Amino acid sequence: MTSYPSTRNKVSTIFQQPSKYKMNVARTWAFTDGGFRPLQCSPGLDFVISKAKKYGIHLILGLVNNWDALGGKKQYVAWAVQKGQNLTSDYDFFNNPKVKNFYKNHVKVVLTRVNKITKVAYKDDPTILSWELMNEPRCTSDLSGKTMQYWITEMTRHFKSIDKNHLLEIGLEEFYGNNRKQYYPKSLEFRTDFVSNNQIKGIDFTSIHMYPDQ
Known part of the structure; x- marks a missing residue:
């Protein structure tokens, strides 16, 4: 909404409300991959961070989406295809x-x-509490789960080589792979392992995504 001056004031309203109730952490996106809503159309994300600081809100900022909304991994693959890569998934x-x-x-x-x-x-910026590698990453093409483990490891090293000041988390939903398949066998489909993935060096804390209405 910060891409448009007419809706930019909503950011202040959103931060004012939790601030009244002593809530001080908010999670939002640091991406808009492709499409018509630019990530940093003046003042964009700069404005969001400045307003968060004003109202005492600390931000968790996601860096890409697993899903197609706002581009996501699908858009990255499309860009690579445009550059001549022979990719099918x-x-x-x-x-x-x-x-x-x-x-x-x-x-x-x-x-x-x-x-x-x-x-x-x-x-x-101390207003930023943490960064998130990806919103709800899944890689169902690799039954072993190793692809996800390798990707998290590589991207964590890259992140920490640039930013040693902030916490980093993955963005997992909380599927346990083979560790606890007896509790939720369907979780094997998603090829993430909440325990192993979060034990990677450089991952500072865990998070889960709850959908109580589903």
Whole structure:
């Protein structure tokens, strides 16, 4: 909504409400991959961070989406195809070198951006509590789960080589793979392992996504 001056005031309203009740953490996106809503249309995300600071809100910022909304991994794969890569699956996001470099470049550009309003680089901004590698990552093309483990490991190292000031989490929903398949056999389909994935060096805390109405 910060891409448009007519709706930008909603950001202040959103942050004011939880601030009244002493709530001080909010999660939002640091991506808009393709499409017509730009990530940083002046003042964009700079504005969001500046308003969060004003109202005492600390941000968890996701860096890409597993799902198609706002581009996601599908858009990254499409960009690679446009550059001549012979890719046939959205899951190539996790193992194609060019796609991974696209993502790494996005991470670097975002982390090193200097906020035009606060004059503070994102990687140095205490308003940002944490970064999130991906919203709800899944890789059902690899039955072993190793692709996801390798991707998280590689991207965590890349992140920490640029930003050592902030916490980092993955963005998992909480599927346990083979560890606890007796509790939810369907979780095997998603090829993530909440325990193993979160034990990767550089992952600082865990999060889960709850959908009580489903």
